[in-house]
Amino acid sequence: MSGAGAIRGRPEATTSAGIQPALQTLSASLSKRRALAETTAGWTLAAPAALLLLGLFFLPVFGVFFIALTDWQFGARSFSFVGLANFEDVFADAGFRTSLLNTLIYVLIVVPGTVVLGLAVALLIESGKTCRAFYRAIHFLPFMATLTAMAIAWEALLHPTIGLVNQSLAALGLPTANWLRDETTALPVLAMIGIWQNLGYAMVLFLAGLKSIPQDLYDAAAVDGADMWLDRLRTVTLPMLGPVSMFVLIVVALRAFETFDTVKVLTQGGPGHASEVLLYTLYRESFEYLRTGYGAAVAVVFLVIVVTLTLVQMRVLDRKVHYQ
Numbered sequence: 088m089s090g091a092g093a094i095r096g097r098p099e100a101t102t103s104a105g106i107q108p109a110l111q112t113l114s115a116s117l118s119k120r121r122a123l124a125e126t127t128a129g130w131t132l133a134a135p136a137a138l139l140l141l142g143l144f145f146l147p148v149f150g151v152f153f154i155a156l157t158d159w160q161f162g163a164r165s166f167s168f169v170g171l172a173n174f175e176d177v178f179a180d181a182g183f184r185t186s187l188l189n190t191l192i193y194v195l196i197v198v199p200g201t202v203v204l205g206l207a208v209a210l211l212i213e214s215g216k217t218c219r220a221f222y223r224a225i226h227f228l229p230f231m232a233t234l235t236a237m238a239i240a241w242e243a244l245l246h247p248t249i250g251l252v253n254q255s256l257a258a259l260g261l262p263t264a265n266w267l268r269d270e271t272t273a274l275p276v277l278a279m280i281g282i283w284q285n286l287g288y289a290m291v292l293f294l295a296g297l298k299s300i301p302q303d304l305y306d307a308a309a310v311d312g313a314d315m316w317l318d319r320l321r322t323v324t325l326p327m328l329g330p331v332s333m334f335v336l337i338v339v340a341l342r343a344f345e346t347f348d349t350v351k352v353l354t355q356g357g358p359g360h361a362s363e364v365l366l367y368t369l370y371r372e373s374f375e376y377l378r379t380g381y382g383a384a385v386a387v388v389f390l391v392i393v394v395t396l397t398l399v400q401m402r403v404l405d406r407k408v409h410y411q
Contacts, residue, residue: 151390152387155174155380156169157169157380158380160379166380169380174384176381182360185360189361190346190365192274193343196279197281197343198343200279200282201281202289205287205293205335206328206332210324227290230284237284238352242352245276247268252266270361273357273361277353280353281343288338293328293331296328300323300327304323333401340396341397345366346364346366347367350362368385369385
């Protein structure tokens with residue numbers, strides 16, 4: 088009997104041994120099909136956004152790089168390749184170096200001013216008890232308004248004879264100036280307008296960051312003796328606002344580099360190129376002087392500078408940010 092039982096057990100063992108690899112093969116096949124289906128679904132969902140990104144960003148960037156290597160002029164039906172000649176002209180042009188320096192000065196004024204004042208206004212609004220919505224709306228209005236219309240309003244305010252700014256200074260016995268036609272004041276005035284325009288955006292982001300700070304941290308800081316507002320700001324608020332501050336710095340810096348409207352409306356790069364920035368140089372060379380290849384080279388240099396500074400800024404600031 089024992090021998091018969093052993094003989095009967097062999098087919099069962101053989102069957103079990105044969106089913107196990109088949110199940111493993113079937114499971115692997117199902118896993119591959121599931122992975123393929125997920126990959127296909129992912130690419131299908133991402134395809135519209137990818138096509139838009141390709142058509143609205145990568146292809147124009149490639150086109151700018153291509154034009155920068157030619158002598159093509161806007162409206163011309165033919166062109167020839169000139170290699171790096173346009174880039175050589177750009178770096179040899181004193182006007183380009185002036186506009187680059189003006190852009191850097193503008194950014195160095197606008198970015199710290201916007202961040203510091205935006206944080207200060209956010210702290211003041213957050214510490215208030217009444218009319219918070221009103222103050223938020225008042226400070227955010229310049230960011231929402233059409234910049235060209237606001238530039239025209241500023242042109243009227245800064246008029247050398249009938250402008251409200253000079254009339255107020257004269258009433259107080261202070262010296263007046265032709266703010267937009269003086270080489271020493273044109274660029275700083277444009278930077279002040281840039282701070283005014285971006286202040287509300289920075290304020291809103293800082294307000295959101297302040298709302299996300301747990302009250303328990305302030306209570307713990309008070310227990311440890313940090314009960315003064317400056318101690319609370321230094322030990323809790325600023326470290327916890329690290330991610331928001333980095334985002335505000337990067338976005339405001341990008342907006343400062345892209346300034347164009349106020350320069351075009353208020354100064355046209357003058358007087359004597361004192362307020363000319365890179366985007367205005369690009370516009371003037373491409374659409375006024377019809378040097379499209381040269382303008383494309385300026386655009387490439389501008390893009391490289393902005394991307395490089397943004398990456399450096401992110402790398403440096405990310406090491407100092409305390410994430411929640």
